[in-house]
Amino acid sequence: MNPIEIDESKCTKCSSCIDDCPNNCLYLEGETVKASEKGCMECGHCYAICPKGAISMVNYDCADEPAVSMTEIDSDMLLGAMKSRRTIRKFKPQPVEDEKIMKILEAGRYSPTGANSQNVSYTILASRQDEAEEICLKLFRRSQKVGSPLSSFLKRIDIDDNFFFKGAPLVIVVSSKSNVDGGLASSYMEIMAESLGLGVLYSGFFVMCTKLSRKLRNLLELEKGHDVVSCMVIGYPNVKYQRIVPRKDLKMKKL
Missing domain, CATH: 3.40.109.10 (NADH Oxidase)
Known part of the structure; x- marks a missing residue:
């Protein structure tokens, strides 16, 4: 079963989740976002991208932590x-x-x-x-x-x-x-x-x-x-290094 649940009261039908789903498991049916019963790999992209927090995942800890950029x-x-x-x-x-x-x-x-x-x-x-x-x-x-x-x-x-x-x-x-x-x-x-x-x-x-x-x-x-x-x-290390070690030349090809 697909673990994705969509709160229609929060969903604005922006299609962000549909566009970002790698397995094409989400789709619009009329004015409602639906999740396919099969094919979901539970990656959580839809949960992460939804601007309104309308998506949750059954059997997962959805703590609603904000994303931090590297x-x-x-x-x-x-x-x-x-x-x-x-x-x-x-x-x-x-x-x-x-x-x-x-x-x-x-x-x-x-x-x-x-x-x-x-x-x-x-x-x-x-x-x-x-x-x-x-x-x-x-x-x-x-x-x-x-x-x-x-x-x-x-x-x-x-x-x-x-x-x-x-x-x-x-x-x-x-x-x-x-x-x-x-x-x-x-x-x-x-x-x-x-x-x-x-x-x-x-x-x-x-x-x-x-x-x-x-x-x-x-x-x-x-x-x-x-x-x-x-x-x-x-x-905990019982040694302290003072400098970065040398390395051999980078091995890289550009095809």
Whole structure:
């Protein structure tokens, strides 16, 4: 069923919602705006664009928050901050406040997903963080000793007890059916975390372990069809960088 509800007493028939609907689910029938029973992908464009607030969405939290334009953020400062971000591997033991965690998750929740699938899930390891790391440590240390495809690479690495999470107080595992959707959500979350004074490490080794260990996947209780896209290790940095690092030349084609 189409979740769109239209308050005819507020609707002025301006057709803004009809013109902006990506799936052509809205139409004028005489003097009334109607919503098709099928085809709506629940993107919320009609809700967002209506100048009179005449549209609501069933089973959604319609908080009527005003839109904020990205142009309100200074573009030079934003670019400078994005260029300044560093992967953090040294964290203070200070815990991350609950309100900051919720802002990080909210940033992920509002990241774009293909066809508005909203198919990204988030797992905070919390009380099972040490257990998850121990599973990974045993897997990697065992692989160092046996003739596994990883052994030659892992023999060059010092795998200490904080190898995967670096002693950080917060680990969020991002999973999805889509690597693109999960990656976009992770990027949104990182920008929010950085704005809150936090540092982030993407633990690619942990993601590798989720593909090798059924025990770890069971611990994560992944949704059906979901794979781990990223593991975000988050905390207050115990290191301060002084300048933006150099980068190789931009690779760009104009066709």
